[in-house]
Amino acid sequence: MSIEVSPLVDNVKAFLAQPRPFLIDGKWIAARSGATFESLDPATGEVFATVSDGGEKDIDAAVESARRAFDRGWAQAPGAERARLLNRLADLIEAHAEEFAQLDSLDSGKPISLARLADVPTAIGHFRYFSGWATKLSGETIPVSVPGFLNYTVREPIGVVGLIIPWNFPVMFAAVKLAPALCAGCTVVLKPAEQTPLSALRLGELIQEAGFPDGVVNIVPGSGEIAGAALASHPDVDKIAFTGSTEVGRKIIAAAAGNLKKVSLELGGKAPNIVLPDADLDVVADAAADAIFFNQGEACCAGTRLLVHESCRRELVDEVAKRASAIKVGPGLQSDTQMGPLVSQEQLDRVGGYLESGLAQGARIVTGGGRPAGLERGYFLEPTVFEDVEASMTIAQEEIFGPVLTVMSWHDIDDLVQKANDTVYGLAAGIWTNDLKQAHALAARMKAGTVWINCWNAFDPGSPWGGYRQSGWGRETGRLGAEQYTEVKSVWVNMN
Ligand code: NAI
Ligand code: MG
Secondary structure, three states: OOOOEOOOOHHHHHHHHOOEOEEEOOEEEOOOOOOEEEEEEOOOOEEEEEEEOOOHHHHHHHHHHHHHHHHHHHOOOOHHHHHHHHHHHHHHHHHOHHHHHHHHHHHHOOOHHHHHHHHHHHHHHHHHHHHHHOOOOOOOEEOOOOOOEEEEEEEEEOOEEEEEOOOOOHHHHHHHHHHHHHHOOOEEEEEOOOOOOHHHHHHHHHHHHHOOOOOOEEEOOOOHHHHHHHHHHOOOOOEEEEEOOHHHHHHHHHHHOOOOOEEEEEOOOOOEEEEOOOOOHHHHHHHHHHHHHHHHHOOOOOOOEEEEEHHHHHHHHHHHHHHHHHOOEOOOOEOOOOEOOOOOHHHHHHHHHHHHHHHHOOOEEEEOOOOOOOOOOOOOOOOEEEEOOOOOOHHHHOOOOOOEEEEEEEOOHHHHHHHHOOOOOOOEEEEEOOOHHHHHHHHHHOOOOEEEEOOOOOOOOOOOEOOOHHHEEOOEOHHHHHHOOEEEEEEEEEOO
């Protein structure tokens, strides 16, 4: 039987044929050290691209370039001009959408169908949405009580911003950070994840084609420990916007302490997916499987903890397990793939460690837990469902970041709320019920930045996204997302 694989478009073939340099000050240049690293195809473990590996000196050069571009006038450019460029970039990504879907699918392993449906349109949507804020970030006039004084505020761009992003939604996270930063008038150094640098570099080419002034966007791939750390501790960077692990989030905070740069963080999650006894179990089974298994479970908002009322636990577990075992696992570029490989051997090992810990602590695997049949190479794992999970188990507490669902049951609403909030995280939560009064009451009791009622993975660039507790600092997207890249200046005028 022949398997249909999306053939690479010519631009992608050409892009992958050359080692990819950095974008610094509008020029494509290799690492000062000459160092490179390789991008591996998670479906095979084979090398398919070579990328310059950023060191401290490269980060220094990129920050200098961003500073010059900031001082040269990007910050003062009319909002309408920034809006025009952001819209132009959105149009260009749209015209090259398939290239981004292919690059991210190859680099991260995700199904190309998901990249086409979610990652790329979301990236485009963010540039369009934030182009609107470029002309609307305004201050206020404050009615002060001091006679004869005028007091007003203005919002100014914060300055040079370091953007550090992960590998699970590569072009999307690049857009989620670039769009608000650029709309506010900041200049940036973007450090993509070492696992998935390619789509950011292709985006850099379109940023130049769109006509952004040199140095407004600089892109330097490299390791977290070297390039990321150099950016986070750099004395001339005014802010870091980071998405990734809570562990590295802590390191960013420590590194930022030197010059007290501003920090916004979008970190891990351990989202509860709550099922009340009156919910439509057929609908919930589809949604619960999708909430955890989409993008191989490599999502901060994955619905990892299914909290189902004990009266319908058995039925729902069986229905979700049925759906899990029916998921078509395969290479991301294969057109019928519903779930791809994990991003790396490291991630597969990490998730494997959680499977062992779950079993050792007494949980039981209902389905999955192994390598899918017929996929001998690559970082594949079957969609996995654990039951008999206790809230105290490691698999119920820590972010697994793989296709592993933990099912727990509850008996009354207070028990449910206690269990739902019983992790250090607070990113997202879901509630399934036809009792809307109960749904709103529960939403109010969730320690989570986002609550989904009878849905999951509902997103919009206009709706704030971010975490309570150890899921992060600040809110991305929406007005708050743009304002995160500004400072507020209060101006007093003595009119007497
Ligand atoms: P990570 O947090 O190490 O990597 C994310 C980004 O941070 C990458 O660009 C990386 O190069 C950079 N980085 C790493 N160390 C750094 C440092 N010391 N200073 C500055 N930047 C640094 O995530 P990793 O190791 O790839 O995955 C580990 C776990 O993190 C996952 O299993 C998952 O639990 C969580 N994670 C959460 C994400 C989210 O969307 N919130 C995304 C990726 C990972
Ligand atoms: Mg790491």
